Amino acid sequence: MIKVIHNNQCPKSKAILEYLDENDIKFQIIDINKDPLSLFELRTLFKKLNKRPSKILKKSTDLFKKYFSENEVVNEEKALEVIAHNPELIQCPILIKGKIAMPGNPVENVKFFIEN
Numbered sequence: 001m002i003k004v005i006h007n008n009q010c011p012k013s014k015a016i017l018e019y020l021d022e023n024d025i026k027f028q029i030i031d032i033n034k035d036p037l038s039l040f041e042l043r044t045l046f047k048k049l050n051k052r053p054s055k056i057l058k059k060s061t062d063l064f065k066k067y068f069s070e071n072e073v074v075n076e077e078k079a080l081e082v083i084a085h086n087p088e089l090i091q092c093p094i095l096i097k098g099k100i101a102m103p104g105n106p107v108e109n110v111k112f113f114i115e116n
Contacts, residue, residue, distance in 0.1 A: 001026045001027065001028055002020070002025060002026070002027045002028070002095055002096065002097050002114065003027065003028045003029075003030055003095070003096040003097075004016065004017065004020070004027050004028070004029050004030065004093050004094070004095055004096075004104065005030045005032050005037075005045070005090070005092055005093060005094040005095075005096070006029050006030060006031055006032060006092055006093050007031075007032050007033060007087075007088060007090070007092040007093070008031060008033065009033070009088070010092045010093070012092070012093065012104070012105050013092040013093040013104070015107070016093045016095070016104040016105070016107070016110060017029070017093070019107055019110065020110075025114060032087040032088070032090060032092060033087055033088060036084065036085075036087040037083075037084070037087065038084065039080055039081070039084050042080050042083055042084060043080065045094070045096070045101060046080075048096060048099060048100055048101035049094070049101045049102065049103075052076050052079075053074075053076050053079035053080050053083060054074035054076060054079045056090055056091045056094075056103065057074070057079060057083070057089050057090070057091070058088075058089050058090070058091055061089065063086055063088065063089055064089060067082045067086075068082075091103060091105075092104070093105070095110060095113055097113065097114075100113075
């Protein structure tokens with residue numbers, strides 16, 4: 001079963017859920033705003049993604065600008081802590097299948113992820 005880290009405010013996240021549903025793919029929703037991930041869960045997620053936390057932050061938001069300056073090199077531990085308290089900063093959706101995770105955008109990548 002695929003787990004989907006989902007933000008209900010994100011059109012891309014909603015589109016992926018529709019795609020999975022239309023294609024009869026079983027999935028479990030993890031609503032990042034209602035059920036934020038702990039620091040441990042975030043560290044595990046980023047290992048599965050094989051990405052640094054700073055790489056999936058929504059950098060154009062006012063919330064990002066509240067915690068990080070424009071030219072600042074983002075400290076990864078600080079990014080984790082900020083995400084833990086502000087989960088809406090994560091670019092969603094993120095799909096998890098076993099020990100692997102990937103950003104759920106674009107849909108073509110999702111198709112490949114599911115099939116392999």
